Amino acid sequence: MTDAVSSPGSVVAATDVDAHMIHLLREMMRIRRFEERCVELYSRTAIRGFLHLAIGEEACAVGVMEALTPDDAVVATYREHGHALARGLSMRATMAELEGKVEGCSRGRGGSMHLFDASTRFYGGNAIVAGGLPLAVGLALADHLQGRRRVTACFFGDGAVAEGEFHESMNLASLWHLPVLFCCENNLYAMGTALKFTESETDLSLKASSYRIPSWEVDGMDVLAVEGAARQAAEAVRGGGGPHFLEMRTYRFRAHSMYDPDRYRDKGEVEGWKEHDPIPALAAQLSERGAIADGDLERMESEIDDEVQDAVTFADAGTFEPIEDLERFVTSEHSSGATP
């Protein structure tokens, strides 16, 4: 069922370009519907802990992932449902993780903030702001030392730019010429504090430039623009061009987390950004191109609803890890395979 849903074949495509655009639309809508469902599940207490939504920011995750190959690695943040789904984690495993079930992609050990998946080289789910950057530098260092032409894409928000780890990592990646694609999702707020209150220089790409890292600014509400920039940057990285930096200007439509009264943003500002919602924007483009007809969108919606419902049913039917396993994986169970 999941396969049928994710196949673009259900919508008639005029050209390869149209088909690709439809694919991007579908991916963004999958993330949107998934997260909307998460709000409901949270309100019903099926999901607990922190729940950070990226509604409004879907174009960043979807656009960048298009530029990566299966061999590449992804390091994400605690607002990473979109990155996980766009990277190819199954919606079932992701939803089960949010519900704390052992069928989840991290066996229910991580929850919303710590999605992991070895099969897609998805290295989390890092909930320390900027804490994932050194990790990404190291993954790239391993590729560099082993002569592999792979890219490590590292996502972080504008808040990370204020952290020392950001600067240390920029410096080290540039100094050692490592294949990292730094993807900054600038949604203008570090939790509840606007960038202008925390940064002396709010043009973030300048910071990367100061470390001699090629950097771009891109409209993070335009998935095609993100994809284009990301492809260009990723190819440069893969080709031995050292680290690259993408600043994606984006916006989250919802509060920082479920318990955030959102007092720090003007309602007008939020509404203004909603006019740039990447999903209707792309749908309109497709419609203009004649790539989708009446009813196609509804059909896609319905297929996605089915996929989300399937994921929820799967997660609800999932099991909780036995209490006896509480201490499993504090350390490795097998020392084999780790022999230097």
Added chain:
Amino acid sequence: MTSDEARALMRSVLHSIAPEADLDQVAEGETLQEALDLDSIDFLEFVTGLAKATGLEMPERDYPELSTVEGCIAYLTSH
């Protein structure tokens, strides 16, 4: 006294001396003392018990006859 009665009597006397001792565990020809871990005082108590129950005198020279289950039964049924 029949041999069943003799065996029952032995069992009863034994129980008061060594509650955990099981007469059925004693192999043919094995001495009671060896099989049931009885010391000389235990054995004397055993003989005393049998003597009291039967009214027999059971002099010391007869002790060897009483040392096995079969011997004991034979002794009790024949006296």
Added chain:
Amino acid sequence: MGDFTMPSLGADMESGKVTHWLVKPGDEVKRGDIVAVVQTEKSEIEVEIFEDGTVEELVVAEGSQVPVGAVLAHIATRGPAKAPGERRSVPPVAREPATGHEVRAASRHVQGATSHGPLVESPIVRHLAERLGVSLESLSGSGLGGVVTRADVERAANTSAARAGQLGSRRPASSPFARRLAGELGVDLAQVTGTGPGGSVIERDVRRAGLTAASEVRGTPEATSHDRQRAMQRAVGALMARSKREVPHYYLRETIDLSTSAAWLEQANLERPVEDRLVMAALLFSATARAVKRVPEVNGFYVDGSFVPSASVHLGIAISQRSGGLIAPAIHDADQLGLTELMRQMKELVIRAREGILRSSEMSDPTITVTNLGDRGVESVLGVIYPPQVALVGFGRESEQPWAANGVVDVRRCVVATLSGDHRVSDGIRGARFLREIDRLLQEPEKL
């Protein structure tokens, strides 16, 4: 038809107050519409609805505080029914859960009612009261709800101390190992003088007490016989280990001709009713007890670096227990008893020892111990002295041996007697004298 419920907006949110309704009955609502404002501990939050429909009824008035999951409004829904199992019904939460304070007060009340004592807040207070010798019954608490507090206890203690001029006597401090050891050796800690830091009782104090109390091993009255048996067994083990470490043993052995005794015994038993018959062990024990009179160095205790001879002969006899282990209760004044009485006491002792119901008097005071392997044993036994005793006599199995005397070899009934002696008290010469004396007495059984 659906219910709009108080959402959970954080793991720590238990309830929320509806401050504003943004919809009224009859309003059409769409999934995602903001329908109410809810105040939580942290802030006011706009809450949304998850289905499309028409507001039928607002169940909760503005200003109401309700638990998470409580129905706030009924919504008449359109469209297909949701998949079964999707909606998780939230059971209504009790409107008025007891506060923590009320719960605690209630349980205190129960506690007070059952114990008929004062309300006591904590075990610490109880412990303190016990330590300071303050009766809790006599106190009225100054704490919340009349609870007795630490301060109350201390005040009471000071008052009574002032009255009495001193604090109540305290149990001396003792180390955990000392306590464990005391249990194993059957030593009463209250009777032990501590020499550790601050006068605390430590290992060496218990060991010393264990010795001077003449291996006074007792089971506690409330312990089961099995427990006592085990405790005795452990105690003996500890004593044996101590003995092997500290007592310089010497060993002697002598083969004794029992022909005379055996013949006498056979004859004697012929005349005795079965319940009065003797066994050879009675003769051996009697001979041993009487031989002590000639060689007093083997009878008594070695305590605090010197030997204290005993005027009486309390003959410890080693008895194996069916559950394993060995104990050696005493037959008091064994040298004064005739064979019949000795035999009677032996039988009784064996039975009680086997049942683990020895009296403490039987366990105390052996001045010398004898172990007899009996007819199922082996040729000889070299035993370990029971400290603080200074000698142990062992008899092996009776057996027929070639015996050379006066240039003639014949067969005699024999037993090997051994002596394990404490070299700090006696020596081979005195020990040999002792064994020879036993031999001599066994050649005159009629005098035993």
Added chain:
Amino acid sequence: MSTITYREAVRQGIRDALVRDERVFVMGEDIGHYGGCYAVTLGMLEEFGAQRIRDTPLSESAFVGAGIGAALGGMRPIVEIMTVNFSLLALDQIMNNAATLLYMSGGQFNVPLVIRMATGAGRQVAAQHSHSLEGWYAHIPGLRILAPATVEDARGMLWPALNDPDPVLIFEHAMLYNVEGELSDDPVPVDISTAAIRRAGSDVTIIAYGGTVRTALAAAEQLASEGISAEVIDLRCLRPLDTPTIFASVARTHRALVVDEGWRSGGLSAEVSARITEEAFYDLDAPVARVCGAEVPMPYAKHLEDEAIPQVQDVIAAVRQMVA
């Protein structure tokens, strides 16, 4: 057998690993061109090249994190942090990533990383270069914490640490680098799980590790001349603790003294003491005692520094009091 310094033993261990496994590389501050702050890596840049002997910027968080990433990416990094106080700049990476990734990922991502660092006082380098914070790290589930006290362990612990699928932190006491010891010419494999009894005794168990093992042994030697027989345990592995060895010893001696250069409050000595109290209580004939570092930031002046760290006489005095 030959006599070598602790420094040389550490160096041999690293060289050996670099030769044996091409996935092994070393990175840290001043380890290449400078030759290592403690000269441990002297000459390695020339021998193994700049790819495998990597000088890093003064960015503890970035290069420790990079070590974690490289380990995830299939390498076997040896990360050197100059001194334990500096490791605090990388604490986020050690605690939030190295120690947690395996668990958070439900067993998917293990981190075969080794971090070495110098620890301890004694060189008059005052309050930002002298502390013994290994006890803090021993607090963290997911890490293995080693403290080599002998030349044999200094050389031998690295290889099994690299073989461990999970992060291992090795704490080398700075005062040990110049200490000489006897070492067999052929490396003998050592384990990284158990404590070692460095001296057998019957009256008291002295539990030490790293830099304090020498102190404890010297104290035991003097105590022997007074007729007090002290057993000395070298913990070797601070997490997980080898409690069976400790308990077995306490069951023999009935007295335990913990010697720890770290602070007393909430420290490793507190943990060892608590374990003994919890699980060997009825073997104790005296309260567990501790000789710890003074609860001060390390002072500069020599006499004050000496006073602040456990000395042989402190250990002797503590033992005398226990067996009094």
